[in-house]
Amino acid sequence: MTRIPFGPTYDEMLHPERLDPSLRSQALFALRQNELDPLNLFNITWKNSDNQVRKVVLPPALTGVDANIVVMLGYGFPSGSHKVGPAYSTLMEGLVDGEIIPGVHTILGPSTGNFGIGTAYISNLLGFKAIVIMPDNMSKERYERIQKYGGELELTPGSESDVILTLERTHEMMKNPAYKALAQFELFPNYRFHRHVTGNSAIEAVQGVGNGRVAAFVSAPGSAGTLAAGDQIKAVFPEAKIGALEPYECSTLANGGRGQHRIEGIGDKMCTLIHNVLTTDFIILIRDEETIQGLKVFRDGVEVLTRMGVDRDFALSIRDWFGPSGICNILGAIKIAKFLRLGPGDNVVTVATDGFDRYHSVIEDLDRRYLETAPFVLERWAKDIFLGADDQLVFDVRRADKKERLFQQKEKDWLKFGYSIDFLNAMREAGFWEEQYAKVKVYNEKIAASRQKD
Ligand SMILES: Cc1ncc(COP(=O)(O)O)c(C=O)c1O
DSSP states (O other), rough: OOOOOOOHHHHHHHOOOOOHHHHHHHHHHHHHHHHTTTGGGGOSSSOOOOBBBOOEEEHHHHHOOEEEEEEOTTTTTTGGGGTHHHHHHHHHHHTTSSSOOTTTOEEEEESSSHHHHHHHHHHHHHHHOEEEEEETTTTTHHHHHHHHOOOOOEEHHHHHHHGGHHHHHHHHHSTTEEEEOOHHHHHHHHIIIIIIIIIIHHHHHHSSTTTTOOSSEEESSSSSSSSHHHHHHHHHOOTEEEEEEEGGGGGGHHHHHHOOOOOOOOTOOOOOOTOOOOOEEEEEEEEEEHHHHHHHHHHHOOOHHHHHHHOHHHHHHHHSSSSSHHHHHHHHHEEEEEEOOTTTTTEEEEEEEGGGGGGHHHHHHHHHHOOOOOHHHHHHHHHIIIIIOOOOOOOEEHHHHHHHHHHHHHHHHGGTTTTOOHHHHHTTSSSHHHHHHHHHHHHHHHHHHHHHHH
């Protein structure tokens, strides 16, 4: 008999504290001892061993705004980023639906890196072979990590903004029945994971912070999975605004712009199929170089930040918790706080998808490009980039005509992959997204039932 692999339900990823205590403690032990122990599937959660959401509340001395900027930290997920959550959810839904079969199928992971790392990792834990399809000039740490987890690489030309080529390659490979793709840009487990697990974790993360509510949620979409957390936040705090962040250099959602940029993981020249544009209120553009300079400040500017009034231990602690897209999300959070005139007590929530471990080469490259990165340079960057962030380049997309542009972008991007216009039109109704979300309950039950058979 085929052995059905085990792993957590959506509810258990949100509430690991409700797992059987011995399973929870064995899983936490595995996290410290052996990252390739399948028990680590039960560590796919935003929560630490004390069952608190891993987060940091940035001080006004760094952000220059009175509102609390609450950043949920993804580096603590197994494999080093929260993208392992959608990878696991997509594979697990396929397994319990009987569409992905152990011993028969090879898993494909179209990605710019972290989803690929997550795909290779989860496939390893569940006994599948994985092929990660990604652009050929991302940071070298990403390829190394995928290979470390036993994933094979299928590289397509270009960088971050050429992810569309990886999608085309994926669809081509999917014609082979031996392959099953965890198609993060178009499959709804990604939406379900982030709406249920990330969204409700965000709501928990602001308990005891400021007024305990969420005034705004911002995230820079790659697949736009993380943005789905905003749908759940809005369901609980209807006043909350959602901001999607894009590289200034590749402003596809804001105004159809296209171009190369350096913020790995985001801004993929498309409106992804799973992006619920109905709930996106603002699109905010962030300059890519500021995210790399900001990362350098976090990494090597402890003394500078301390002089600016940031607690030294705090400045030391954040050195390892961010990559460029995390800095991008912080800049977007500061901008939306300014744009919405948020004050003390208001909370803006965002995420840091991964940590610094996969960006050493990015900072080495910055050091080569700038002749001088002495403390006075880092101080100027910190003041300009964080304290000096303005509320320009914020596009209000709440009006029907602005939404229409986003729907049309989606049609342009997805009709060519065989999705029907009726399906795309269905996404114009809020009910479509509620139906997708309602399936969390169904999969909770299916996953729990398959575990009993295990
Ligand atoms: C570093 C990084 N930041 C941000 C994102 C975007 O997250 P999402 O795909 O959920 O929109 C990704 C996605 O791969 C990523 O790897």
